[in-house]
Amino acid sequence: MWSLLSIALRNVLRNRRRTMITLAALLLGVGVMVGIRGVLNGLQRALVQTAVSGQTGAIQVHHAGYLKNVIASPLTLDMPADEDFLNKIRKVPHVTAVAPRILFAGMINVGDQTLFAAMQAIDPKREFDAVPLRKMTVSDGGRFTSGKIADAVLLTAELEKGLRGTPGQAQLPAAVLGPDKDGALSGENITIAGQLKLNLPGEKKLAVVPLALAQRLLKMEGRATELVIAVDNIDHIPEVAASLRRVLGSDYEVHTWDQVASFVKQAMERQNLILSLVATVFMILMLLGVANTVLMSVLERTREIGTMMAVGVRRGKILALFLIEAATIGLLGGVAGGLAGLGVVTWLEQRGIEVTMPGSAVPFIIRPYTTLTYLAFVVSLAAGGSLLFAVYPSWRASRMRPVQALAGG
Amino acid sequence: MSLVEIKGVTKTYQLGKTEVSALRGVDLTLERGEFTVVMGPSGSGKTTLLNIIGCLDNATSGSYKLDGEEVGTRDFNDLAEIRNRKIGFIFQSFNLIPVLNVIENIEFPCLIRGENKKELRERVQQVARDVGLDPFLKHKPDELSGGQRQRVAIARALVTQPQLVLADEPTANLDSVTSDQIIDLMLHLNREKGVTFLFSTHDPRVMQHARRVVRIQDGVMVDGSGSAQVEVDRLNAAQHG
Numbered sequence A: 001m002w003s004l005l006s007i008a009l010r011n012v013l014r015n016r017r018r019t020m021i022t023l024a025a026l027l028l029g030v031g032v033m034v035g036i037r038g039v040l041n042g043l044q045r046a047l048v049q050t051a052v053s054g055q056t057g058a059i060q061v062h063h064a065g066y067l068k069n070v071i072a073s074p075l076t077l078d079m080p081a082d083e084d085f086l087n088k089i090r091k092v093p094h095v096t097a098v099a100p101r102i103l104f105a106g107m108i109n110v111g112d113q114t115l116f117a118a119m120q121a122i123d124p125k126r127e128f129d130a131v132p133l134r135k136m137t138v139s140d141g142g143r144f145t146s147g148k149i150a151d152a153v154l155l156t157a158e159l160e161k162g163l164r165g166t167p168g169q170a171q172l173p174a175a176v177l178g179p180d181k182d183g184a185l186s187g188e189n190i191t192i193a194g195q196l197k198l199n200l201p202g203e204k205k206l207a208v209v210p211l212a213l214a215q216r217l218l219k220m221e222g223r224a225t226e227l228v229i230a231v232d233n234i235d236h237i238p239e240v241a242a243s244l245r246r247v248l249g250s251d252y253e254v255h256t257w258d259q260v261a262s263f264v265k266q267a268m269e270r271q272n273l274i275l276s277l278v279a280t281v282f283m284i285l286m287l288l289g290v291a292n293t294v295l296m297s298v299l300e301r302t303r304e305i306g307t308m309m310a311v312g313v314r315r316g317k318i319l320a321l322f323l324i325e326a327a328t329i330g331l332l333g334g335v336a337g338g339l340a341g342l343g344v345v346t347w348l349e350q351r352g353i354e355v356t357m358p359g360s361a362v363p364f365i366i367r368p369y370t371t372l373t374y375l376a377f378v379v380s381l382a383a384g385g386s387l388l389f390a391v392y393p394s395w396r397a398s399r400m401r402p403v404q405a406l407a408g409g
Numbered sequence B: 001m002s003l004v005e006i007k008g009v010t011k012t013y014q015l016g017k018t019e020v021s022a023l024r025g026v027d028l029t030l031e032r033g034e035f036t037v038v039m040g041p042s043g044s045g046k047t048t049l050l051n052i053i054g055c056l057d058n059a060t061s062g063s064y065k066l067d068g069e070e071v072g073t074r075d076f077n078d079l080a081e082i083r084n085r086k087i088g089f090i091f092q093s094f095n096l097i098p099v100l101n102v103i104e105n106i107e108f109p110c111l112i113r114g115e116n117k118k119e120l121r122e123r124v125q126q127v128a129r130d131v132g133l134d135p136f137l138k139h140k141p142d143e144l145s146g147g148q149r150q151r152v153a154i155a156r157a158l159v160t161q162p163q164l165v166l167a168d169e170p171t172a173n174l175d176s177v178t179s180d181q182i183i184d185l186m187l188h189l190n191r192e193k194g195v196t197f198l199f200s201t202h203d204p205r206v207m208q209h210a211r212r213v214v215r216i217q218d219g220v221m222v223d224g225s226g227s228a229q230v231e232v233d234r235l236n237a238a239q240h241g
């Protein structure tokens, strides 16, 4: 068996040019796989962070049935937002912050222009503890975020343009109108305090108002429709969600960020699918290269195969010989490609890639990264795949008739 | 009991729709320790006969007993084992394994049957000495001349201490001086070590060295009992007549 291995390894070095070409193909294929996976890792980490720390929080709590009925009755399924209730949540291990919100459909009026808007009432003192990155989406000179101006409102560019043509002069007097649970419409005077950028695709006509103002307007003192919860580490999300379900009971529903922002999860799954398809195509192409190399080698060495058979080598050993050769090439190419990919990904990680998602105005920096697990996976894929694709030519070699092989085919 | 007993062996190749009869009823008996030359023009069936005797191919019909055992219907791996244990091959085109050096080529058939490399070393070096390859043990085949390569092949055939060595036109790719050396070597090994050789050739010159010559033509034995001297006389007569 040792002599077989030694013969196989020497044969890999025998036709250097062909081995190099095959290795180069494997290197490219594996390198591209590691590179794309690395960039996707960075992108997805940024996406998750944007969602979790910029909008959804790690976990959200609603009244039971809220998410299913949110379109029809956004306010009837409300919940307490008093300190006692919030403290119950804060006591759950790994929870770092809780912020109440009220989401409702309302109207904004400026001068003689009135527009429907998706309204989000947040508590400026708590919101940015729960979703710290969200502060970066606000440009208001601190008027809203400080919480000092009680009637400040933030509008998206889309909404502001609709209301007064060109955005610009801040602190314009305006009014917000909204129907309460019973449908009674009431209004409050507000001041446009600044602009809100969107960091994820979604509703474009969005207005953010202070929670206290909304509670007054909607006659919901001490209540909220949504609690946004931050945890110390993303890995603790499932554990915290389970604890919350236990603590809060069946009157409330607990969702993790990926259930709320399912489009982020779906986008990631789509990206992963595309990567798998691209990687599969790449992999098959380069493995066909390996198969071709083995086949050429088999055809070239027909007489040698015949000689081996003549002196008593069994079919299984002939098969093994060519399989070992292919697996060796696959392993070498895989390791080379893995290292090359790792190099590129590490370089990109240090450099960073700035991107702006479609539907979002906030650019973020992708820092690609890869994992040892993935590297091990692609290397075994290259080696295992090479082995698999070499089965047919190697089998052909092992099935040759000795006489015919000795005659050169 | 004879080493090789062949009776009524035929071999038919299927070439598309036509059948080619390479052997049409060959009888041949080889005794241990003989040095036999199979003589015949190109296409007469020498290779086919040696392949069957070497258990590389099956006869279409007829009986073949090697060492008293019917070879007939055995599977590939059984035949591989018979070849490995009982038969040594020397080919026209040397057929060494290019990635192995001289020593490794020689010991290869022994390693296949699981012999220990260390215990082999002595024997391998002895065989290499016997064929005069001492100074080239670490050379790769492509660093050797044709004659040296054929010496490696002879050593490889002998190292397993086979009962029969088959040499199919082993001198066809060699110049005449080297051919003579290789034939002398084989005759010497036959005399000194008692190795049984079956040697095929279409070169009449070679026959002068042989003790026993069998002639084959169009797949049948023309004169199975001819002695070398009779053959030489016949050839001389044919050339002068």
Ligand SMILES: Nc1ncnc2c1ncn2[C@@H]1O[C@H](COP(=O)(O)OP(=O)(O)O)[C@@H](O)[C@H]1O
Residues within 6 Å of the ligand: B013, B014, B015, B020, B021, B022, B040, B041, B042, B043, B044, B045, B046, B047, B048, B049
């Ligand atoms: N694989 C084969 N298929 C068809 N015909 C063959 C094959 N091998 C040999 N033959 C034919 O059988 C005959 C004997 O061939 P061979 O034994 O090689 O003769 P020799 O070795 O004496 O030159 C020739 O006519 C040859 O063409």
Ligand SMILES: [Mg+2]
Residues within 6 Å of the ligand: B046, B047, B048, B168, B169
């Ligand atoms: Mg021949």
